[in-house]
Amino acid sequence: MHPRRSAQEVLLCDLCETVPLQSHCELCNINLCVNCAGKHVSDSSKRHNVVPFLHRKSTNYHKCPDHADKYCEIYCEKCDIPVCSTCALFGKHKGHEMSDILEKLSAKTESLQKDLEELETRIYPRYEEMSSNVETEKAEIETKYGKLTTDADEQGEILHREITAIVNLRKSAITEMKTKHLDALHKNTEEITQKMAELKQIMSDLKSMLKSNDVSLTSTYKSRNSEFRTLPPKVRVTVPSFSPQKINKDQLNEMFGSLPPLSINTEHGVAMKSAEAVTSPPVKPLLDEPRVTATIDTGYIQLFSVSCLSEDQVWTRGINKTMKLLNLQSELLTSIQTKSGDWPTDIAVTRDGDLVYTDYRDNTVNLIKNKQIQTVITLHGWIPRGVCCTAGNDLLVTMESDDGEQSKVVRYSGSTEKQSIQFDDQGRPLYSSGDIITFSGGVILNTKHLSENKNLDICVADNGARAVVVVNQSGKLRFRYTGHPSNTKQSFNPRGITTDSQSHILTANWDNNRIHILDQDGQFLRYIHCDLMFPWGLCVDIRDNLFVAEFDTAKVKKIQYL
Missing domain, CATH: 1.20.120 (Four Helix Bundle (Hemerythrin (Met), subunit A))
Structure with a gap:
């Protein structure tokens, strides 16, 4: 018979071992009588949580992965994991130091x-x-x-x-x-x-x-x-x-x-107590051979845009009025239809996880929160095209005048215009205007996708100018990238654009089915091939995985390149 139990199986206090228990400390995982409970909680060095014994939490033991009929009730100190008795005595943990779990x-x-x-x-x-x-x-x-x-x-x-x-x-x-x-x-x-x-x-x-x-x-x-x-x-x-x-x-x-x-x-941040110095974010080198880690079938006839909600969920927009939220298994999680009933021109995800889309039909920029569409910006005399959300939670919108003669980038805080970027220091237009894109399904106006870099530069993939146009946060032109200088046989035809944690600029070149990777100063670094077919929309998730929307296949490819 257990020495602490009588013939009637009376459970005794773990401390005095003489008086029947009545309470249990969930912090120390011991059973206590009335007197010992009072002494136990008087120790102010710990935040004891003493509850009636019948109300104590049960200990959740997990089944052993190697022995289905056994529970892991012993702790292996060498491997730092719970193990079952069979593993401890006869299995791969035999001879290791064990302790009471x-x-x-x-x-x-x-x-x-x-x-x-x-x-x-x-x-x-x-x-x-x-x-x-x-x-x-x-x-x-x-x-x-x-x-x-x-x-x-x-x-x-x-x-x-x-x-x-x-x-x-x-x-x-x-x-x-x-x-x-x-x-x-x-x-x-x-x-x-x-x-x-x-x-x-x-x-x-x-x-x-x-x-x-x-x-x-x-x-x-x-x-x-x-x-x-x-x-x-x-x-x-x-x-x-x-x-x-x-x-x-x-x-x-x-x-x-x-x-x-x-x-x-x-x-520098002040250390509250014996703190280590704050370190810079780790540098992630480019892979010599980027690889596709997932492929999402969106179900569209043709696909334009992709925007990351998380590592395994992306918003997409194609050649109809419906925007789809899909996971890596191509499962439809949510779908939203535009208010106007026409195609959305571009989509973006805000820092709060809400979806934003531009609508050329009614000249609006719209926010979708809890599946409800709110029109936050209505333009007059201008047609919205590309949209992105900045680190400061502003919206950047590329737009074209109704007559097709002018283009600009405008920054909004909510519905308030904060900045307009249209001309360089010599008064010349920064962006092309009046350009169109022809494809098998018809003709649409160029979107001019854009993205904000980590250094707050504004990067625009200007298809009409056959260039990536980059200005600083004040709207001053920094540089134009018109393709790799050594590649004279193939033209540069940029579509989607995105930036990553390393301040790389990535843009999709329609003409040679490649992604160009640039540094923040516009220097070409590398191509991404990965058997892409007419890449259009681009985005990166928080771990710098690249998502590429293929126009003709209507598939999204997830690519690891860092």
Whole structure:
């Protein structure tokens, strides 16, 4: 008979071993009597969770993968996994150091509890504080830059007509600095918000793990707390001061007052406690031989666009009014029809996971949230074409005038236009206009796909110009790419375009069925072949897998190239 049980099988307290048990500590996984329970919870170094014995969580033992009739009730210290008794005594774990799985579970549970407590009480509140401080600083910018603009106006009134041009020049510089200032702080906020979202998810996962009491989950848990103890970098931007000078008509430009360059500095994140330095994202080299890892049959007659919702789900649009969400097994998960009943011109997925599409029939840009279509932008005199969502959650839209004579890129925050990009410094059009695409099913206007790079460059695949046109975030032309210089026999005919975490620019060349990979400065790096047939739309997921929409086959190919 078990020494701790009487003839009536009375279960005794694990600590005193003399009094019948009444409670159970889920953290330490031990049974307690009334007196021992009081002493046990008095230990404030741990967050004990004592419950009535009948209400305790059951321990979930997993079946052994090698012995179907056995449960993994022993812990192999060498292999760091639960094993069954047969594996421990006679199988591949014979001779390994073993331990009590309940003791191991208790230690792991205690570690999880400590991590959760640190995240909830110390780390996450600091991120909240940093986010609040940045928002406060952003709110003060309007006043500070407003004063700069007022100072410039007062000087302009003194100098009257002779100084008007210089006034406008200074105001333009102030506005540009303000934009950069806000962009820098907005990017800082996004980094903090992203970390906060990760922390929330980790805390939620830990809570779920603690509730499940799952041996397999807890045994494989790896703490990430040290990663978050180092707070994100803090952006420090010095607002320039305006320095007016006395008027001298012979030197109006200098006398008007100088405006020093905007100073943007990033402080390294402050370690809360014994933190390691924050490391840069890993460099991913290009594969010598990219490979297709999945093929999705979309069911369209002809396919134009693909946009990633996740690693295994993509939105597609073809030659009808229906947009489809498909998985890697070609299964239809969701379908949405355009409000106008005509083809969507282009699609994109926002950072919140909502779908955006442009509609040339009613000149609108539409957002689909919870399967409900909301028209966020209605154009007058312009027809929307390509669309993409930026890191700042703005929308970039390529558009063409009703008469087909002009093209431009416009940035929107919600329904508000923030920026229009149409001409270079010499007043020449940046993008082609009035071009069309002819294919077996008829004729459509060129879409001009676009994508924002990691350095905030705006990259447009301009089919009419046979070029990739890249401007910086201010709309200044950086370069045009017109194909590999050594390849003179085949023309460059770009369709879809996307960018990845390494700031590569990838564009689909219709004429030679290849994907061109460029660096962020427009230097050709490599082709992707993979037996592509008329590649059109492109997108990359968060792991830099490339999805290619093939026009004629109406299939999407998932390609690993990094």
